Amino acid sequence: MKNKIILGDCLSILKTIENNTFDLVITSPPYFQQRDYGNGNLGIGNEKTEEEYLENLINIFRECVRVTNSDGVIVFNIGDKYINGALSLIPYKFAIRAIEDKKSFLVNQLTWSKLNPTPRQDQRKLIQSTEPFFIFAKSKDYYFDLNNYLKHLDHINKNIRNSPSDKLGKKYFELINTSDLSEEQKSNARKSLNEAILSVHKGEIESFRMKINGIHKLAYGGQDGGRNNQIKNNGFTVIKISGNKMKKDIIESPVEITRDNNHPAVYPIYIIQELIKLLSKEDYFILDPFCGSGTTCIAANNLKRNYLGIEINPEYVELANERIKKSSCNQEFFI
Ligand SMILES: C[S@@+](CC[C@H](N)C(=O)[O-])C[C@H]1O[C@@H](n2cnc3c(N)ncnc32)[C@H](O)[C@@H]1O
Numbered sequence: 001m002k003n004k005i006i007l008g009d010c011l012s013i014l015k016t017i018e019n020n021t022f023d024l025v026i027t028s029p030p031y032f033q034q035r036d037y038g039n040g041n042l043g044i045g046n047e048k049t050e051e052e053y054l055e056n057l058i059n060i061f062r063e064c065v066r067v068t069n070s071d072g073v074i075v076f077n078i079g080d081k082y083i084n085g086a087l088s089l090i091p092y093k094f095a096i097r098a099i100e101d102k103k104s105f106l107v108n109q110l111t112w113s114k115l116n117p118t119p120r121q122d123q124r125k126l127i128q129s130t131e132p133f134f135i136f137a138k139s140k141d142y143y144f145d146l147n148n149y150l151k152h153l154d155h156i157n158k159n160i161r162n163s164p165s166d167k168l169g170k171k172y173f174e175l176i177n178t179s180d181l182s183e184e185q186k187s188n189a190r191k192s193l194n195e196a197i198l199s200v201h202k203g204e205i206e207s208f209r210m211k212i213n214g215i216h217k218l219a220y221g222g223q224d225g226g227r228n229n230q231i232k233n234n235g236f237t238v239i240k241i242s243g244n245k246m247k248k249d250i251i252e253s254p255v256e257i258t259r260d261n262n263h264p265a266v267y268p269i270y271i272i273q274e275l276i277k278l279l280s281k282e283d284y285f286i287l288d289p290f291c292g293s294g295t296t297c298i299a300a301n302n303l304k305r306n307y308l309g310i311e312i313n314p315e316y317v318e319l320a321n322e323r324i325k326k327s328s329c330n331q332e333f334f335i
Pocket of ligand 1: 028267291292293294295296310311
């Protein structure tokens with residue numbers, strides 16, 4: 001079953017697959033009444049009502065959760081749609097229903113910010129230039145490798161980082177002096193502050209924050225229990241901020257226009273490759289139940305992961321197979 005694309009309806013095919021088969025699912029189902037994929041009335045997206053569409057989508061999502069390993073992740077990218085001039089929020093209605101089953105939970109909503117969105121004719125609305133990628137996990141043990149995500153930007157971030165200002169930490173020294181901490185606590189706080197400043201100068205960390213008892217508020221409730229205890233017991237805490245801690249839930253990429261692909265709704269291979277690096281290791285098994293022109297499969301292949309694609313339209317199965325063959329030969333998509 002590995003490294004191929006199956007022609008057919010994904011719900012029927014998924015039902016024949018055993019539990020816990022895949023390590024990662026990444027997919028983009030057809031959006032509600034958005035495009036004609038030449039499937040006649042077959043396939044998702046052609047339903048008469050939003051309710052019917054959501055019901056069908058959730059049934060497929062449930063199957064995706066079932067066939068994913070307990071430490072696996074399921075990523076769904078769904079775009080929004082205006083209905084009678086009003087934004088429908090369909091992606092969020094889907095996400096809310098998806099987590100209601102309690103068989104998975106939402107780790108992140110990664111927002112794709114489109115660098116070249118389609119201009120809007122309607123001059124009384126802003127251009128819609130974002131789409132969510134919902135990242136669901138089945139358990140807290142989900143695979144997540146922040147070091148590998150957007151790694152190619154690490155050196156750029158380092159190069160453009162300004163050298164630290166002479167005033168770095170000055171404000172905190174003043175606050176320590178005027179605080180109600182004991183003399184011993186003040187001395188420990190100054191020592192930790194000096195160490196943090198040195199780490200920024202050495203480039204070991206990006207920056208830091210300090211919280212001092214009686215001056216800064218404790219985090220609300222149990223959300224930051226460890227730090228709250230440090231502040232209560234030691235009088236202060238230093239929060240070190242490294243590059244990884246600054247990796248945000250937003251990713252920029254143009255909408256792809258490629259000559260070799262006449263599929264009408266391709267998602268950027270750049271985003272899919274970054275998600276694969278974040279959420280899987282080499283040899284992991286990745287499923288795309290709505291594989292279209294095969295972007296997920298190409299990305300998986302480029303990164304030495306195994307894949308299975310499912311697609312209802314025979315022309316797209318052919319297109320996907322051609323693209324995979326081409327990318328295996330010249331690695332033109334590899335980033
Ligand atoms: C948004 S496109 C996916 C595009 C893909 N991410 C790419 O980059 O090429 C959705 C695809 O799902 C297919 N599809 C719709 N209903 C399906 C079903 N029930 N089972 C399998 N594929 C289906 C459509 O034919 C379409 O190619």
